[in-house]
Amino acid sequence: xxxxxxxxxxxxxxxxxxxxxxxxxxxxxxxxxxxxxxxxxxxxxxxxxxxxxxxxxxxxxxxxxxxxxxxxxxxxxxxxxxxxxxxxxxxxxxxxxxxxxxxxxxxxxxxxx
Amino acid sequence: xxxxxxxxxxxxxxxxxxxxxxxxxxxxxxxxxxxxxxxxxxxxxxxxxxxxxxxxxxxxxxxxxxxxxxxxxxxxxxxxxxxxxxxxxxxxxxxxxxxxxxxxxxxxxxxxxxx
Numbered sequence: 001x002x003x004x005x006x007x008x009x010x011x012x013x014x015x016x017x018x019x020x021x022x023x024x025x026x027x028x029x030x031x032x033x034x035x036x037x038x039x040x041x042x043x044x045x046x047x048x049x050x051x052x053x054x055x056x057x058x059x060x061x062x063x064x065x066x067x068x069x070x071x072x073x074x075x076x077x078x079x080x081x082x083x084x085x086x087x088x089x090x091x092x093x094x095x096x097x098x099x100x101x102x103x104x105x106x107x108x109x110x111x112x113x
Numbered sequence: 114x115x116x117x118x119x120x121x122x123x124x125x126x127x128x129x130x131x132x133x134x135x136x137x138x139x140x141x142x143x144x145x146x147x148x149x150x151x152x153x154x155x156x157x158x159x160x161x162x163x164x165x166x167x168x169x170x171x172x173x174x175x176x177x178x179x180x181x182x183x184x185x186x187x188x189x190x191x192x193x194x195x196x197x198x199x200x201x202x203x204x205x206x207x208x209x210x211x212x213x214x215x216x217x218x219x220x221x222x223x224x225x226x227x228x
Binding site: 100 | 117119145147155156157159162170206208210215216217218219220221222224
């Protein structure tokens with residue numbers, strides 16, 4: 001089955017700096033890679049996603065890149081703000097996996113003033 | 114974006130009682146919904162896949178008689194924790210799949226505390 005690894009587990013940046021979170025996956029058949037933001041005591045919120053036929057996708061301050069050959073994908077947040085502080089999860093859905101999400105272990109991002 | 118409503122947000126119950134959690138897709142139809150469990154500072158663990166009009170599919174190690182799932186309509190799935198015990202205390206989260214884009218939208222979660 002699919003295995004998703006996520007690094008780092010914690011990340012602290014100064015406000016205005018960029019933050020990068022990286023994930024690797026094991027199943028080369030995976031074709032959909034969403035990123036979720038989870039604030040304390042709340043459910044995950046989809047912030048951006050990418051499919052395997054695209055190498056990069058951007059939405060304002062958030063971007064995701066995908067390297068299918070290396071089987072890794074990354075989340076990039078630019079001009080970080082305190083409200084970006086949360087836990088971020090990457091995930092993958094393998095082809096034929098019944099659309100089950102396999103989540104990474106999460107990254108606690110703290111944006112300091 | 115699509116909205117998934119989960120209710121209640123928090124429930125405290127006595128050991129031995131049953132608790133029902135509802136998950137509704139408010140502005141789209143979801144033939145498939147998922148139920149997750151999350152322990153503090155950990156990732157989401159898939160418990161079961163709920164399909165409208167059919168029996169749920171449970172992940173290995175999840176007791177189907179303990180966690181009853183019903184998906185009677187395209188907008189509602191329920192999870193009932195039967196005969197709850199303190200070890201069932203956790204954060205339960207549902208998601209609903211957009212059947213056109215295969216995107217999962219999550220509810221706000223239910224914090225279950227069993228005394």
